[in-house]
Amino acid sequence: MADITFQVQPRGRPIKRLPKEITLPSTASTADIYNHLSSKTGLSIHRLRITNDSSVLAASNPVSLATASLNDGTVLSVKDLGPQIAWRTVFVIEYLGPLLIHPILYFARAHLYGNPNGPGTQLDFPAPSSAQTLALVLSTIHFAKRELETLFLHRFSSATMPAFNIVKNSAHYWALAGANIAYWVYSPTSPTASLTSDSLIVKVGLALFVIGELGNLYTHYVLANLRPAGTTTRAIPRGFGFGLVTCPNYTFEVLAWVGMCLVTLSWSTVLFTAVAGGQMLVWAQKKERRYRKEFQDKYKKKRATMIPFVA
Template sequence: MKIPVLEKFMFDEPSIWVTAATVVALIFTAYLGLAELIGNHLQYSKFATSNSDQGIKVSGRTGFLIFYTPAFLAGLLSFFVFPATGDLRFLLLKFAVIFVHKYSGDVILGSTILISISYFSIAACLIVVHYLSLGLPEPSFDLKYIGLIVFTLGIFGNFYHHNLLAKLRKPNEKVYKIPQGGLFNLVICPHYLFEILVFWAFYFISQTPMAFACAFGDSIYLISRSYMTRKWYVNKFEDFPKNVKCVIPYVF
């Protein structure tokens, strides 16, 4: 699946099966975004806390460890399954998928499993599809170094704001507060903004249609999630600052 306007920025698809997988990845992630908008939330953070009858809960630390560990292992295993090929782009991609972050807040087990499978599938597909693309003509515009810069910004920004969230409440404290500090003074979900940057960095580094589909679909999901998160805060707190946007400072 290649979008004509982006032809100079992407590898060709290595097979029809990869094209099919790319379409499925895009549809699935976009569906998750639509589901958020109609109220069918993935049950983590405040959307798990406010729905106590939705299923078995696990702690945020445990839940997000389950989220990311399979994807982390997929990235780690790729160094052995796909040994050194001399391709810097492929090496950067393998390194980029192995980061795990701290998180606070309850998670419903069913959503934990779904998200874990999703992250693992994305990590595995990005790596395998790029491996299959090795040897194909390089895109006219090389974005991997831009991707490295964007990835560094995204991963540290995401970690910093997740850390602010983790420190927002005292141990065993369950009361929700309006987050402050960093970009929380401008948007309610800066951690989502930086996660979006991380996924676009995957695309810039890999430049495969699969990486583009994952970045585009993840952006739809996280923008939708941030919209519903802001709506939740507005309903819960009468003094919620009106100037604080959803995910993009001053814009949305």
């Protein structure tokens, strides 16, 4: 069959070594366009966005040139998205912050805080309460679970994100979930320092944390198995909370952090839970709209996206 020649132009800033036209076999796919231009420019395919009349060409789930309505003489616009970083790497870096910060601040308590008994007193620096130790254990379990899920369970719909965004994304976890919570919770004058692990409120918090973590893990397992390995194929999740809300993984995540709020009785934990919960609610609402648009009649509209019967 005859070859197809495309006109190529940069979109935005100029791209070095970008050819003005390329020729491919008519049997090629959209992925072949990305690979060809990647080899010509020396840029990763994940750094390129190729459009035709404002329609983005598929790279991860390629289609034939005919399916994409690409004909001889079609003009392709190519945008350089800038340096990229793999989503898996992003998550590993994000969760590594609080995973390291909590034990560092916990074991550095005597050097970090002034002795509440006053300078020059004969009393030693007070040992951490059992609730403070429990808070350390639970935060370590939570973020270690996140790291393991990232490495061995999660499958990502997008391969990369702009590298600069790692600073913004990491700040949420390193600052709010890491330094913010750890500094206030492990202080000898914090409310957590006056709690014991056998307190009723701590036991309730621990129960909510366990339920939330196990529920979150299982929903992540369900979501991972919807997408065949090596693809970005989407499907409708069903069962175990998915019939009640759009994103039960977020529901269980918030439940676990509500448990942490009860274990620590710290406004720092409440602050992180509120900020993270608000962001997850926005994501859940976007996912609900996307499901309805993508699957249409096949998808049953949910009354709530994250909080059952509420929002």
